[in-house]
Amino acid sequence: MSDNGTFKPVIVGFLCNWCSYRAADLAGTSRMGYPATLRDIRIMCTGRLDPTFVLRALQKGADGVLIMGCHPGQCHYQEGNYKAIRRFALLKRTLRQLGLEEERVQLHWASAAEGVRFAETVTRMTKEITALGPLDWSHNWPNEDPYALEEAAHE
Amino acid sequence: MSDKKGKLGLYWASSCGGCEIAVLALHEKILDVAAAFDIVFWPCVMDFKYEDVEALEDGEIDVCLFNGAIRNDENAHMAHVLRQKSKVLVAFGACSFGGSMPGLANFTDKDAMFDWIYKQSPSTDNPQGTLPQKHSQVPEGELTLPNFWRTVKTLAQIVPVDYYLPGCPPEAHQIEAAVTAIVTGQLPPPGSVIGPDVTVCDECSRTKNEKKIKHFYRPQEIIPDPDVCLLEQGLFCAGIGTRSGCGALCPQVGMGCRGCYGPNEGVLDHGAKILTGIASVLDANTPEEVDKILDTLPDPAGYFYRFHLPQSLLRRRALGNGQKQTAKTGEAT
């Protein structure tokens, strides 16, 4: 998909089991529409989020990554989301140095009761990523090896 | 010369030469190497020509220790040649394993780098703005330079690699162990990193406590307690997420681990592991407080990916708009 107006971003979501995943469930049971851009993965807590997962999603072609957990102070495991805050802050600085736009990777909160907030967050992020265009990370890795190029040309 | 003697090749691609010194640091053990192998290629130390190695039969070299990253056509050419000529190809040292210092160029781009090196840097005097040319005509004929890539790659990203020997440079005792393993045929499964699967903390004698980081210091800012974990004292140390084998050389002398041995087994992204370890123990729970602490850690990506940026998941900084896809083996500027 290219940036000719039909670009529909792919956003990989990491949702905590207790708050944001349930918020997504609630958005579903309440039939709140939002763009079909988010592909979500359930983790028990945002504290489980290894920054490697975010990098992996981007490497594999995601246009954005959305991490959502319980509101600060309301973590199901008391303080897992504080660890997520810390890692996210450092990851954001690291990704900035790798030339990634701020909007590509976001951390938000939604309680199990906040289906609306969940749907709004996905909608807003989709708009932001659509405006940025595709990330296409694999294209940052040009094949410059003349031998490999030659071989590819033969095939 | 007995028939049983194996053939050894050593090569340096984009590297500093430290790995060559490391081989010599085997001291008298180098004689064992010489006893076990005929050295058929070692351009740093002996006079070989590329034609010599190109003339060998495929697979004629028993073991090739290849150091250095792949940064231009010449490096890639030799990687392909040596892969073809060698039974066992070892990515030797941090550059061929992870990209290392040359790989830091992936934080920028070739054009920006050339501009700085050949035009802007204060020590440069280049009023004509001359840049290296792939082809230049001189009275004697045409001179060529190998094409300089936009992106630094690791050896394994160019050709299949059998073993990895990490380190900047690999420690003599590990080279010795690897050579012994090769000589005696006791090699680990192909694709292995040769070395222990624990981190630098395992070998570091400093006392470790529960960690809480309130502030980061540069090494010149404080005199650290000689007995306590450096990270706990606010000094950046990549040892928590870096493979051991070096004997914790840097932390033992008060300098945080730089991360040259790369990640543990199973890790996909070395930087991400150091990042998560350090971020986890920041002593703050709000974005504002966390940012305040992180302001004392300049250039985090540089710290996390000092030795392994090309080998990481994202491999380099994003190319600017219009640079993607079209980036081919274009002419040098």
Added chain:
Amino acid sequence: MSEQRVGVYVCHCGHNIAGTVDVEHVAEWSANLPNVVISRDNKFMCASTGQEQIEEDIKEFDLTHVVVASCSPHMHEKTFRNACARAGLNPYLFEMANIREHASWVHASDKDGATNKAKSLVSAAVHRVIHQEPLQPMQVDIRPETLVVGGGIAGIQTALEIADAGYHVYLVEREPSIGGHMAMFDKTFPTLDCSACILTPKMFDAGSHPHITLLSYSEVEQVDGYVGNFTVRVRRKARHVDEDLCTGCGSCWEKCPIKVIDTVFEAGLGSRKAIYRPFPQAVPKYPIIDVENCTYYKSGKCRMCEKVCPTEAIRFDQEDEILEVEVGNIVLATGFQLFDPRRIPNYGYGRLENVFTNLEFERLSNAAGPTEGKIVLRDGVTEPESVAIVHCVGSRDKNYNSHCSAICCMASLKFAHLVMEKTGAKVYNFYIDMRSISKGYEEFYHRIMEEGASFIRGKVSEITDAAHTPEEEGKLILVCEDTLIGRPRRVPVDMVILSAGLEPRADAQEVGYMFGAGCGDTGFFTERHPKLDPVATVTEGVFIAGACQGAKDIPDSVAQGAAAAARVLATISKKQVNLEPVRAEIDESRCSGCRICNNMCPYHAIDFIEADGVSRVNPALCKGCGTCVAACPSQVINGAHFTFDQLIAEIDGIMVDVTAGALEVV
């Protein structure tokens, strides 16, 4: 690794999924995913035929893993895990893709998008599931003793239920007597029985029960261990009275020369002595010395109580005692606190003297209270001729507490009744909505209306003594918009009662942290499931009952207390409990002892083993959040069922090109 054989089942859920997602296409497409040997669609996977299909296929196709794409795992994960288990497949070799709540129901206007998303979620599950490993729940023994924290009606009920079943209970109460808020009330709605009359027998039972150790005037300081085996440290604060000798005769507080305003039990309207028993029916009956106000502790003199005590029970040198108890289960019944109406300055509480709180009114109206049940103004003599009752004070208000306090409507009606009955005063109720949802409540509402109380629908914006007219002189004027007639009103009265809302206790967060129970966005303790598991918490063996879980009235508190007791008794009678195997484990052979993980765990499950230089997770304490797993810089902590490999595979699976490899429908 032996051959992986995955079965995929895509559910129509009637029209719920199939109306939006091209279910048949998803099933056909999924058949080409790696390791998939059978892929089907089905009208209702959760129906017995759907489940049987899985069971048959596991046997027929020798499936090693199963993926069901249907609703949220919170809905039917257990259902399908059980189906797998019935067919002999370990339930943890099952994975679910949520294509209803997360796809069909939210992308109804984008059928292609919904179908693509469903494909990607199925692919994620298929990629992930082959890395899943069989897991076994961990079994731990359950000690039969129980700790109940809080001696209000919910805690008393819990303690009695468990003790009556023959198991020992430690009932810890912070105040000198059990009874909680209910002991302060005059009458209870809607039956109007006397609160003390129905509560006191229960208090007495709890105080004298052979299976209850009552630890009043005590607080829990530390909790260690895990379900079945908690060790709890309790501080027994010094009463300065020897309970073995004291008979509760009352000579000491009769003779004590120091009068202190009682801000706890009498809500500041009455007084007590420096040595006192909070109220006549207090359990236990022993008094305590208030060292803040006692002359002896200030000047070393007086000792009147000591002189008059016939059994020589006064102990000025008594110190706090630390007690350690071992229990298998814990029930938190720590109750609520009242909203402080001073936080709404425009209501004038604390400034306008005849503005009362609901608790003050309870004490006024109580025959055992400071006015012996006479409803009078703050001067102590004048009966009001008109009374306003303001509902929802600090409740249902974004500025303070957004939740409904659940009891104020009914309590306000009760106040209306008591005022009219005792004084004949005119009563105005200012309400937002009337909520009378339980048995007998609506009838009570009608009764009070018939008794002549006025109801004004509108939120009071201000209570003032600034009169606009001669009739308003000397009165308190309530300013509001009467939303039924659509006009602002000013209603002058003699007395105002503020129905202050119920709030979580100020220390709920800390207490929750100590016991491993989290607090939700309103600050009350969070139940494991709001509908289906209302008294359990995320921590195994820790239950919640009463108003600490959310604002509720007495019948609901009692019901929850009994429910929590039933849960406790069930685990006690099972003698053992199964713990979810989703937990962390450190590969000690690869742990380098960096200690990054050590302070990741809020449950103190990670210990550093100094001798071996490695960290270790106590599996019974681990709740499986995975925070330490993600922190480990050498990646040697395994988070069961959410392993690194599983999650990476899920990411890789979710990113497959859903537009490629589509089957052509013939």
